[in-house]
Structures are given as structure tokens and as C-alpha cells.
Amino acid sequence: MRDVYVIGAGQTPFGSFPDRSYRDLFAEAYGATRDSVDSGIETDEIDEAVVATLGVGGRQLGLSGPAVTEHVGLHNVPCSRIENACGAGGFAVRQGVQAIKSGMADVVLAGGFEVMTDLSGDVTKYWLGVSGETEWERLTGTTFSGVYAQMASAYMEKHDATKEDLSRVAVKNHGNGAKNPKAHLGFECSLEDAVSAPAVADPLNLYHCCPTSDGAAAVLLASEDVVDEYTDERVRVAGTGAASERVGLAQRDSYTEISASSEAADRAYERAGIDPDDLDFAEVHDCFAIAELIAYEDLGFCDRGEAPRLLREGVTDPDGDLPVNTSGGLKSKGHPIGATGTGQVVEAFDQLTGRAGDRQLENPRYGLTHNVGGSGGAAAVHVFENEEVAQ
Incomplete structure (x- = not known):
């Protein structure tokens, strides 16, 4: 082909x-x-x-x-x-x-x-619920922040993660988004700001949630x-992968991983002929802070339970070994649903062609985009390659 x-x-x-x-x-x-x-x-x-x-x-x-x-x-x-x-x-x-x-x-x-x-906000939160499991989530009053809050609670209990770990996602992505003139929330925030923000669905607070x-x-x-x-x-589109999963949380084997992401990533890596260690950057689906932590593990950036360490050590910072969400991610750049996945590819294209302005990384070869539907019912992963760097 x-x-x-x-x-x-x-x-x-x-x-x-x-x-x-x-x-x-x-x-x-x-x-x-x-x-x-x-x-x-x-x-x-x-x-x-x-x-x-x-x-x-x-x-x-x-x-x-x-x-x-x-x-x-x-x-x-x-x-x-x-x-x-x-x-x-x-x-x-x-x-x-x-x-x-x-x-x-x-x-x-x-x-x-x-x-x-x-x-209105009230209408929007229930409209967005159409992307979740209808009978057992949406019609019982559960919102998407509530669904991801359940995932966050399970992850924090299983892996001894903290609200500071969730908040580091916000601090990093807002820092990146502040350099992106296209970002919806293009301002920086401190760790204190992110930790102490008003609650949305415990343990998630305002700074742990992306905007509409x-x-x-x-x-x-x-x-x-x-x-x-x-x-x-x-x-080059070096590799692409996609997969589906059970739509509702209650139907899944685990609340702390999204199997569709793992499967899609494995297929994309195999088709690209690379491993996660070959990546120079990634745009991952951080609709909520916990989603970025889980994505690190689903995409093979680290072992299960190790995602907080990557943030604490600065691995996914712009000057780290694997920068993640240089655009600001959904958290800062924004989340217009149909445009989110294509917007991730815009950032990958800009990075690989040297057009990312103040966010530009040094000579990247491989970049990944990771786009999730709902709370994990579907996922698409793409790997892009600058062939000139490969030479």
C-alpha cells in the first residue's frame, strides 16, 4: 500500500x-x-x-x-x-x-x-453525556467529570498518586498553552493555583478539567x-492504529487503564516500525488531568503506576526527554470535540516542519497523536515522521 x-x-x-x-x-x-x-x-x-x-x-x-x-x-x-x-x-x-x-x-x-x-453549562454537560454509556451513566445523572473522577479515585488509590500529581498536568499544559496563540486558556498557572481550585467532581477540580x-x-x-x-x-504518516472498548466504566475490567488506547498504540507502533522510546513528542488526550496520566501508561511511555513520576521528574516538560502536549493539550488549548483530533495533527505537523514558534522543539523526527472518544470507548493513535531527519 x-x-x-x-x-x-x-x-x-x-x-x-x-x-x-x-x-x-x-x-x-x-x-x-x-x-x-x-x-x-x-x-x-x-x-x-x-x-x-x-x-x-x-x-x-x-x-x-x-x-x-x-x-x-x-x-x-x-x-x-x-x-x-x-x-x-x-x-x-x-x-x-x-x-x-x-x-x-x-x-x-x-x-x-x-x-x-x-x-448553558447545565445543558452542555448533559449533551456531552451522549458520548458515555446512556442507561447506567447519563440517565442516572452522571456527567463526564463524574466518570473521570471515578477513574481518578481508582488510580490514586491503586498507585498512591496525589492531587498534586493531577495538578502538575495542569501546570505543564498551561505553561505550554501560554506560548500558543491559538489556545483557549492561554495563561500560566502555579501548582498552588491548580491544587486549590474549586472542586468539580472530587477529586477533580476546575484546573483538572478542560474547557468546552x-x-x-x-x-x-x-x-x-x-x-x-x-x-x-x-x-509521513508512519503508522496509524485504532480500537474500540466498552463504552461504560462498569462494563470494563479496569478503571485505571483504557484498553482501546493501548491497542491502538500497539498497532500504530507496529506499522511505524518504532517503539515508544523512539518518540520525540506526543499530543495526548487530556480532557481531564487523570486522562493524561493514564495515557502515559496506555501508550507505553512508562510502566503502570509510573506516570506521576514522569511529571515529577519533568520527563514530559518541553525540555524533557518526551515532551507531551506542547500545544497546551485539551486542558489549555481547548476541546472543540470534532476539531480536537485534527488539531493534535496540526501541532504534530507544525513541530515536524519547524512552524511551532515559541513551542518549537529541536529537530524532532517522530511525533504521536492520541485521540480518545468518551471515557475510552474509542481511540485513534497516529505516528508521524519527518523523513528528512531520518536521513
């Missing part, structure tokens, strides 16, 4: 934009993505589009994919909408990769968008047959 390359990637700022529409946001991300292609690209050169979204403002709009692609001039281009809760963007990229590897397309647009701040955001992000993928027409910067 043919190799697939990222030839462009772009996004809007993530935040609260009451005066903007979902079409407007997608058009900005699409324009930024086209502008990032070195040799330029015309709309009629795109063979297919895949668009990720949970819905629009809770309204579950039908034909939301074509509604945004026709708005940017992609008429008569086949467009599929992907809905896999918070993991939709990662799966949109995966479907774009599959279309190219199959030979059915040479250039694919994988994008995502969400408008989330036009509803508006935004859009997109990625252009091209086959090895045409990539040289667009760019000399060869960012």
Missing part, C-alpha cells in the same frame, strides 16, 4: 466565539490549511473530504459534513461525516489515510469542527505519488 503524507495543516483559535458560525470557523481552518501547503493547492485537486463533529451546539445537525465542505467550494467532492465522540477527529484522519492507501484518492481533506459555547470550546482544524493528506507536487517537507 502507498505511503501517505501530511502536506498541510491549519486551525482556528480555540475559544468562545458567539458571533461566529460553524461554517465560518471551518472556512478559516480550511483556508489556513491550504495556505500551509508550500506549493499551494486548488480546491479541485482535493479528491475526498472527511469531516468530524459530534453535532453543532447540541442540535445534531444532519449533513453537517457537506454543509461545511460546500461552503468552501468543495462541490461534488464525496464527503463523509465521522462521529466518534471526542475521538472523531482522529478517526477522520484515519479514514483519510485509508482512502489514499486504498488507491481511491490521492489528496484528502480531513477536518473537524464544533460549536459548544452557545448552550468552539473551533475548527483541518489536515491535507496526499499519496506518495503526488506529494512532491505540493511540498519538499515530507511528513
